[in-house]
Amino acid sequence: MLQMFHVTKQYTRDARALDDVSLRLDKAEFVFLAGPSGAGKSTLLKLLFAAEQPTKGQIIVGGLNVHRIRRASVPFLRRNIGVVFQDFKLLPRRSVFDNVAFSLEVLGTPTRDIRLRVTRMLRLVGLGDKMHLVPTRLSGGEQQRVAIARALVNEPQVLLADEPTGNLDPERTFAIMRLLEDANTRGTTVLVATHDPLVMQAFKKRVVTLRDGRVVGDTG
Numbered sequence: 302m303l304q305m306f307h308v309t310k311q312y313t314r315d316a317r318a319l320d321d322v323s324l325r326l327d328k329a330e331f332v333f334l335a336g337p338s339g340a341g342k343s344t345l346l347k348l349l350f351a352a353e354q355p356t357k358g359q360i361i362v363g364g365l366n367v368h369r370i371r372r373a374s375v376p377f378l379r380r381n382i383g384v385v386f387q388d389f390k391l392l393p394r395r396s397v398f399d400n401v402a403f404s405l406e407v408l409g410t411p412t413r414d415i416r417l418r419v420t421r422m423l424r425l426v427g428l429g430d431k432m433h434l435v436p437t438r439l440s441g442g443e444q445q446r447v448a449i450a451r452a453l454v455n456e457p458q459v460l461l462a463d464e465p466t467g468n469l470d471p472e473r474t475f476a477i478m479r480l481l482e483d484a485n486t487r488g489t490t491v492l493v494a495t496h497d498p499l500v501m502q503a504f505k506k507r508v509v510t511l512r513d514g515r516v517v518g519d520t521g
Contacts, residue, residue, distance in 0.1 A: 302326055306358050307322070307357065307359075309358055310341075310348060319514045319515075321515065322514070329490055331481075331482065331493075332507045333500075333507070334493065335494075336510050336511035340513065343387065343494065346463050351370070354367075380408065381458040382458070383404075383457035389448040390448070392436075398419055400436065401423060422453060425480060427476070428447065441468045445465070445466075446473070459490045460484060460490070466495070467497075478504055508520050
């Protein structure tokens, strides 16, 4: 499902965010991407999502070579990928409901189905009573849950999550991780970047560890 072959991402002559990374995730696998701040976790996710291009190497996502697809084909690639960004990227003037519904609208989902699926997902993340508010009326943790709901609502083939529980209390953290596990059980390939050892200890999954842009561990 996801493959990286000797991938390097170099921003300047002396700065390599990723250095000769090779990685494979099979369909419906759940993997934690661990490592300290600056290890290259966010860069790796951006490359998989075609938000950036590698300096060297090849990346395959769902059978598509990310480095070789035309720019016009990038939306097709992303149609099957759910992403939870660290900065959420919510639409500030649209309601919580509209933010989550957006990805379904792009896919041409019928209005009735959108209403049912978005309402159900917002209830699952504990925001059923706030769906008509705009994101600026929410706390940071609530905004994070909106971003997670948006990523999951169209049941993507691949879910990429960058520190999805970073602003949440322990109860919400484990509730969100169970949602990601449920999506994985239904067949979604999940890659979660985190530096939270408690989450990795509680959810016994494969852990790929980055340090200074290189893979230094792959366990589980």
